[in-house]
Amino acid sequence: MTDALLQIRDLGVAFPLRDGGGWLPVVRGVSLTVGRGEVVGLVGESGSGKTLTALAVLGLVPPPGRVTAGSILLAADGGGAADLLKLSPEALRRVRGGRIAMVFQEPATAFNPVYSIGFQIAEAVRAHRPVSRGEARREAARLLDRVAFPDARRRLDAYPHQLSGGQRQRAMIAMALAGRPDLLLADEPTTALDVTLQAQILELLEELQRDLGLAVLLITHDLGVVAETCDRVVVMRDGQVVETAGVEELFRAPADPYTRELLAALPRLEAAP
Numbered sequence: 001m002t003d004a005l006l007q008i009r010d011l012g013v014a015f016p017l018r019d020g021g022g023w024l025p026v027v028r029g030v031s032l033t034v035g036r037g038e039v040v041g042l043v044g045e046s047g048s049g050k051t052l053t054a055l056a057v058l059g060l061v062p063p064p065g066r067v068t069a070g071s072i073l074l075a076a077d078g079g080g081a082a083d084l085l086k087l088s089p090e091a092l093r094r095v096r097g098g099r100i101a102m103v104f105q106e107p108a109t110a111f112n113p114v115y116s117i118g119f120q121i122a123e124a125v126r127a128h129r130p131v132s133r134g135e136a137r138r139e140a141a142r143l144l145d146r147v148a149f150p151d152a153r154r155r156l157d158a159y160p161h162q163l164s165g166g167q168r169q170r171a172m173i174a175m176a177l178a179g180r181p182d183l184l185l186a187d188e189p190t191t192a193l194d195v196t197l198q199a200q201i202l203e204l205l206e207e208l209q210r211d212l213g214l215a216v217l218l219i220t221h222d223l224g225v226v227a228e229t230c231d232r233v234v235v236m237r238d239g240q241v242v243e244t245a246g247v248e249e250l251f252r253a254p255a256d257p258y259t260r261e262l263l264a265a266l267p268r269l270e271a272a273p
């Protein structure tokens, strides 16, 4: 495998039980690695712990939930690695939106409805780089161009509600790129889109991976998406990793019975070559 960028080791996340006393573990001993420039799929049924695993990386597990065990190592540019679980809130804020960015299924929540997308992307640029407002605005236009947002320059002043679903998704990815991340955590980024738009957004992610060397952890419940986009796949069930494999290997010879079930449920896939 390529040089490791992110290494999650034995991660545990739990929520307190309602009736006082005790914790309910929802992520249990999860280990996974994303190499530099690698696209890794994280799949599994609803409730298997995919989103919480990604949120833990950014220190965003919603309270009262918390990380109960493990380490999350992010390789430093000059060698060595830092455990994100041990960073100060301030240092973690710099990582978030800086070296690691996240995009979600519902782009509406990523934007504040009262500001234009150009302003918000420019602010994201300024949060991570000491540039003037004018330069940040020009960078926002370049980022929107980069994600093939139609007529980017003229539409910088558009408000989130004036965009189509696909345009909002592109704008959210542009905002995620503002801090020049090495790693993008993409949680079901295409689930809310129709099939054509979904293909376009996946193509964009692949392009960013190719051109910018961006590593992507792509959360999805769709193995068809994985087959088209990912280098490797991690399969989760009930809070645990049940299988990790290269994409071709997974489709050719799934080792875990649950992975076989997932594959059997895939209507569009032809027999493995």
Ligand SMILES: Nc1ncnc2c1ncn2[C@@H]1O[C@H](COP(=O)(O)OP(=O)(O)OP(=O)(O)O)[C@@H](O)[C@H]1O
Pocket (backbone or CB within 6 Å): 015, 026, 044, 045, 046, 047, 048, 049, 050, 051, 052, 053, 062, 065, 221
């Ligand atoms: N705020 C919360 N309070 C209590 N339990 C939670 C909370 N958020 C998530 N959980 C529980 O943690 C488990 C894992 O949730 P998570 O959102 O990571 O699943 P997921 O794999 O992303 O599912 P989906 O495919 O539906 O997005 C689920 O059983 C869920 O009920």
Ligand SMILES: [Mg+2]
Pocket (backbone or CB within 6 Å): 050, 051, 052, 187
């Ligand atoms: Mg989820």
